[in-house]
Amino acid sequence: MDKVNIPPEHVIAQTIRINKSVTMGPETINILNDVSLTIYGGTSASISGISGSGKTTLLGILAGLDLPSSGTVSLLGQTINDMNEDQRAQLRCGKVGFVFQSFHLLPNLTALENVSLALEVVPNSNQIRERSLAALEHVGLAARSRHLPSQMSGGEQQRVALARAIVTKPAILFADEPTGNLDYATSAQIEEMMFSLCKDFHSALVVVTHDKALAKRCDQHHVIEAGRLV
Amino acid sequence: MSGQFKRQLRQSEFRLLFASILLAGIALGAVGIFGDRMEREMVNRTSAMLGAxxxxxxxxxxxxxxxxxxxxxxxxxxxxxxxxxxxxxxxxxxxxxxxxxxxxxxxxxxxxxxxxxxxxxxxxxxxxxxxxxxxxxxxxxxxxxxxxxxxxxxxxxxxxxxxxxxxxxxxxxxxxxxxxxxxxxxxxxxxxxxxxxxxxxxxxxxxxxxxxxxxxxxxxxxxxxxxxxxxxxADTRQQQVRNTVGRIVSFIRLAILLSVVLAVVAMALAAQGLWGKQANEVAILRCLGQQHRQTLKRLARSYLGAALPAALIGVLTGFGLQAVAGKLVEDATGIALPPASWMPGMIAVIICLLSLVAVMLPIMISVKQIPAISLLRSGQTDEIRKNRLAIYSILVFLILLTVFLARDLTLALSVLAGLVVATVLLWSCIRVLIVLANRYIAPKSSAWYLAVKAICSNGSRSAWIASTFAAIMFSLILLGLIRGEVFEAWEKSVPDTAPNLFLINIKESNTEPLKDMLVKSGVTKADMYAVIRGRIAKINDRDVASLDFKSAESRHRINHEFNFTELSDLPADNTVISGEWFSSDEPGLSIERETAQVLEVSAGDSLTLDVAGIFFTAPVTSIREVKWDNMQPNFYIIASPGVLGDAARNYISGVYVPQERGDLVYDINRQFPNVTAIDLGMLLERFRKLANQGSGAISVVFLFTFASALLVFIGMIQAQKPSRQREIALLKSMGASRKFIKNSIFTEFALTGFIAGSVACILAMLSSWLLARNLFELSFNIPWGALALYIFCGTLIVSVTGFLSIRNLLNELPVKLLSPGFVK
Structure with missing residues (x-):
């Protein structure tokens, strides 16, 4: 899969006046209200807010994991509103990376296998092992390639997750509280690595975080309150 | 071995799934092929006895x-x-x-x-x-x-x-x-x-x-x-409930059935556990951009890649085991079974694969329900794991499989009904226990209290574990009880002193001298039974020729001669099931149950018997159940003394002649040339060989069932391991010692095992009584000692297996147990 190079001035992900509401019994809860946001290629953006403010929902919609109730969303230059889940998956395939708060590594796979997984889903991938090892080297874990997640610390697991996210050299990386489960020193290390890798691969970065320092490091800083950007 | 298969094998649930399929393959392969050989041998023997x-x-x-x-x-x-x-x-x-x-x-x-x-x-x-x-x-x-x-x-x-x-x-x-x-x-x-x-x-x-x-x-x-x-x-199906052959075949089918049902349950448990982990994997793959179809292909490849070799290895191992069993039988009895046929082996592989499909298909269908977004929302994949469709699919498959394997609706329904009743009853018992325990047990710091509390606070989990334990124990106890009954029945039906010489055509004048001769020769019991040949002329004063019988069998029987006898005492192994045995000088007739059904008569009707043109009329006073394989003279119609007046009669007798008096038959022939002596020694020997052959097969089959049951135990404990892991971590972090937690877990399993075992025993007794009575046609005695032993063993197995399966969690630090990547 060729790397998607999107110049800085190009829009890579965008929401235009989106709303998201869910129905729970007789009640309808509005999670996002009239949110418009634009992410440019190679730039970084943070989304902060208190718990339940809608930041993770916004991240999911931006990444094409979910759809808004109304409004328009585009990802990698395509409007995704009318796409089904398979079409959105195809759009993400090899071009979008993810880092989660709780790592989401597969416990029965070694570090190398976890990283390889991202390449295995991309049709016609080649040199999977070599590229996965290179990604692990980028995060300083080549020596631990044969270790299972249970044999690693939290910081190491998150580095493996980071290697999995960047192994396809994605156009955009979405990170949901990437340092939320880590101590201060490890958080700093992961943060540094994430920014550096995104810069190396010209990937855009969207990060949901409570960490003010991390948020401020990004090119754009958005705060969300009660489903609205403020 | 493919990379994906190797990766999957790292998961205990996947290994359990593989082992379940392997065991189902072994059980179906070994027992299926062996059972088929046994059955063909039985049919051959029946044919050989008939000569066609x-x-x-x-x-x-x-x-x-x-x-x-x-x-x-x-x-x-x-x-x-x-x-x-x-x-x-x-x-x-x-x-x-x-x-x-x-x-x-x-x-x-x-x-x-x-x-x-x-x-x-x-x-x-x-x-x-x-x-x-x-x-x-x-x-x-x-x-x-x-x-x-x-x-x-x-x-x-x-x-x-x-x-x-x-x-x-x-x-x-x-x-x-x-x-x-x-x-x-x-x-x-x-x-x-x-x-x-x-x-x-x-x-x-x-x-x-x-x-x-x-x-x-x-x-x-x-x-x-x-x-x-x-x-x-010559078809064993027509006779099986009546003879040894039928009992062996029925028992083997019952045991195969339980082995396979248990193996499928283990498969289902493993699949559910596996799915718990794979739901996350699917979500990750969706996030990474994998399409639904690709995910399905990946899962199908992974499951089939495991199932096919497991089924093939299992069936081949089974094939080898049954060959060994066949050789042992041949060495022990000299009976060479017919060569193995590949058909049962192929059926075994197909059943293994179909079991996997039944277990995994609903899970694979639900793949589509897993949105990638679930990774961002904790708990969403937990909901998906509760796959009701999977439970229904497994239940339907088990019913179909049971009916297919049992080839006998009574057997299939008895087994399934027993399992369902056991599970429901156990579920109810545990729920009641939980309510009572919550109400009456005061909190205190003891492993015992913690165990009770663990059962109470996880009501659903406890009830599920206990009812599954109970269902397994129920199956094993049932099989054990029936196995004992079948063995005992064989031993009883051919005791060492079973009559081995039948004497027929004895004239009335010869009865006393013959009796004297037999007694002098060491024969301890020589009862003479009158045999009066005749037909049934009228039923309730209506000529049988004018009666309109429902079945052709009735018409056939009515036109044939019967051997009547006159007796004052109810013969051994005869049970009156309707009416009363002759109690006074009143004339009466006693009819064997099936004959009464065929002739459409019941107690209270009257029969007129035609003996060489002389008619005798008497009321039917009782209907009898006769144990035909007791090697004694048995009669369809018995008259009370005097009913048949002076009708011409011969006598017959069945006696046991000690081996050292083997020449007695020649003395009888010399002294009473009109008496026909039938030596049954060889027939009895063949009967005993057949019983030995069957008992060997049954023991082998029982072992497979036990192994399947153990797999289910392990599967169930694996399924609840994540919640146990969290509990242990929590208790440890609150300062509970390893010993305290160990004692409480052991006590919890022991309590669960004891309750499950007790209820399972009661239900198994009831069911085996029903099976013994209706299917195997045996009487049933409650084996109190064995039951106590079963409860003890059940408690022990549950506690030890349960404890050993989660022991490794006790040694881990709480922080490790709570870490997301931790897996044991």
């Missing part, structure tokens, strides 16, 4: 059209004529059975000849004596002092005595089939002048061939059978 696969028997010469039809359908055909006649030689004469057979007799089984001249001992043959020669049963040969090549006269013809017969197919029903007889070629029969239209002879047309042709033949000739003609087929 089926026969038409008649009191008059048979129409040629039957034979022509059989030949047209490609069946082999043989004929025989059986009658009693005087056999004369230079030493004297004897009344004996004569069987004139066509040259290709027997079609099934063999005639075993005694060694003589160049003929080795035990030479087997499948042909009739040549024209002009006769062969004679050992007993007859000895009593007449027949010498090789000596002359024997039968009617108007003189034959050359050629061989002594050690064993030959019995060929029919009734005591006379066992009478010592002479075998001759059918072509010689006409010249003897022994058969004329008034002769009392039985004409048989025997057929053998493949099942389809037999079925077509049966369908073609059955409607044409006349009242004096009967059809008999």
């Amino acid at each position: 696969d089926a026969q038409i028997s008649s009191t008059r010469p048979l129409d040629d059209s039957y034979g022509l039809k059989a030949e047209e359908l490609g069946l082999e055909v043989a004929r025989s004529v059986n009658f009693m006649s005087m056999i004369i030689n230079d030493r004297g004469s004897r009344l004996a059975g004569v069987r004139a057979v066509s040259s290709n007799y027997p079609l099934r089984g063999e005639i075993v000849l005694k060694g003589q001249g160049n003929l080795p001992e035990g030479q087997k043959t499948r042909s009739a004596p040549p024209v002009g020669s006769v062969w004679a049963a050992s007993q007859l040969s000895k009593s007449l002092g027949l010498k090789f090549n000596s002359s024997v006269q039968l009617g108007d013809s003189v034959f050359k005595y050629q061989h002594e017969i050690l064993l030959e197919p019995e060929g029919g029903a009734g005591m006379l089939r066992l009478a010592p007889r002479i075998l001759m070629n059918l072509e010689d029969l006409g010249e003897t002048g022994l058969i004329n239209p008034a002769s009392r002879a039985r004409f048989r047309l025997m057929v053998a061939g493949d099942r389809d042709a037999l079925s077509r033949f049966e369908a073609a000739i059955k409607p044409k059978l006349k009242e004096y003609e009967s059809w008999r087929i």
Whole structure:
């Protein structure tokens, strides 16, 4: 899969006046209200807010994991509103990376296998092992390639997750509280690595975080309150 | 081994799934193939006893059209004529059975000849004596002092005595089939002048061939059978509830059924556990951009990649095991089973794969329900794991599989109903216990309290574990109880002192002298039973010819002669199930249950019996259940003393003759030439061999069932491991010692095991009573000692297996147990 190079001035992900509401019994809860946001290629953006403010929902919609109730969303230059889940998956395939708060590594796979997984889903991938090892080297874990997640610390697991996210050299990386489960020193290390890798691969970065320092490091800083950007 | 398969094997749930399929393959392969060989051997034996696969028997010469039809359908055909006649030689004469057979007799089984001249001992043959020669049963040969090549006269013809017969197919029903007889070629029969239209002879047309042709033949000739003609087929299915063979086959089927049902349950548990982990994997793959179809392919490849080798290895291992079992049986009994057929093996592989499909398909269908977004929302994949469709699918599959494997609706329904009732009852018991424990047990710091609290606070989990434990224990106890009953029944049915000599055609005047002779010869019990031959003339004063019977069987039976007897005491192994046994001087009749059903009579009706033109009328006062395989003289109709007046009668007796008095039969023949002595020693020996063969097979089958049960235990504990992991971490972080947690977990499992075991025992007793009564036709005694042992063993197995399965969690630090990547 060729790397998607999107110049800085190009829009890579965008929401235009989106709303998201869910129905729970007789009640309808509005999670996002009239949110418009634009992410440019190679730039970084943070989304902060208190718990339940809608930041993770916004991240999911931006990444094409979910759809808004109304409004328009585009990802990698395509409007995704009318796409089904398979079409959105195809759009993400090899071009979008993810880092989660709780790592989401597969416990029965070694570090190398976890990283390889991202390449295995991309049709016609080649040199999977070599590229996965290179990604692990980028995060300083080549020596631990044969270790299972249970044999690693939290910081190491998150580095493996980071290697999995960047192994396809994605156009955009979405990170949901990437340092939320880590101590201060490890958080700093992961943060540094994430920014550096995104810069190396010209990937855009969207990060949901409570960490003010991390948020401020990004090119754009958005705060969300009660489903609205403020 | 593919990379994906290797990765999957790192998961305990996947290993369990693999082991379940492997075990199902072994159980189905070994037991299925072995059971098939046993069953074919049983059918062969039944056929060998009949001398054919089926026969038409008649009191008059048979129409040629039957034979022509059989030949047209490609069946082999043989004929025989059986009658009693005087056999004369230079030493004297004897009344004996004569069987004139066509040259290709027997079609099934063999005639075993005694060694003589160049003929080795035990030479087997499948042909009739040549024209002009006769062969004679050992007993007859000895009593007449027949010498090789000596002359024997039968009617108007003189034959050359050629061989002594050690064993030959019995060929029919009734005591006379066992009478010592002479075998001759059918072509010689006409010249003897022994058969004329008034002769009392039985004409048989025997057929053998493949099942389809037999079925077509049966369908073609059955409607044409006349009242004096009967059809008999050598099929264990028709007789199985009545004989040893049937019990072995039924038991093996029951055990296979339980093994496979348990293996499928283990598979389902493993699959559910596996799915719990794979739901996350699917979500990750969706996030990374994998499409639904690709995910399905990936999962299917992974499951089939595991199932196919597991099933094949299992069935091949099973094939090897059954070969060993077959050899052991042959060494122990000298009986070589028919060669293994591949069909049961193929069926075993298909069942294994279908089981996997039933278990995994609903799970795979639910893949689509897993949105990638679930990774961002904790708990969403937990909801998806609760796959109701999977539970329904497994239940439906288990029902279909049970019916298919049991091939017997009663057996299938008994097993399933038992399992369902056990599970429901256990569920209820545990729920009640939880409510009571919550209300009455005061909090205190003890492992015991923590165990009770653990059961109470995880009501759903505890009830599920306990009811599954109970269902497994129920199955094993049930199988164990039935196994014991079957063994015991065999031992009882052929005790060492079972009658081995039957004496028939005893004249009334001979009864006392014969009794004296028997007693002097060491025979301890020599009861004489009167035999009065006659027909049923009227039922409730209506001529039987005018009665409109529901079934052809009724019409057939009513036209045949019965052996009546007169007795004042209810014979052993007879049970009155309706009405009352003769209690006073009032006349009465007692009818065997099935005969009463066929004749459509019940207690209170009256029968008129026709004995040689003299009529005797008496009311039916009782209906009896008769244990036919007790090796004692049994009667369909018993009259109270005096009912049959002075009707002509003979007597019969069944006695046990100690081995050292084997020559008694010759003394009887010499002193009472009219008495026919039937030596059952060889028949009993064959019966015992068959029982031994079956008992060996049953023990092997039981082991497989036990192994399947253990897999289910482990599967269930694996399924609850994540919640245990969190609990242990929590307790440890709050300062609970390793010993305290260990004791509480052990106590929790022990309590669960005890409760599950107790209820399972009660239910198993009830079910085995039902099975023993209805399926195996055995009486059932409650084995109190064994039950206590079962409860103890159940508690022990549950506690030890449960504890060992999660012991490794106790050694881990709480922080590690709570870490997301931790997996044991």
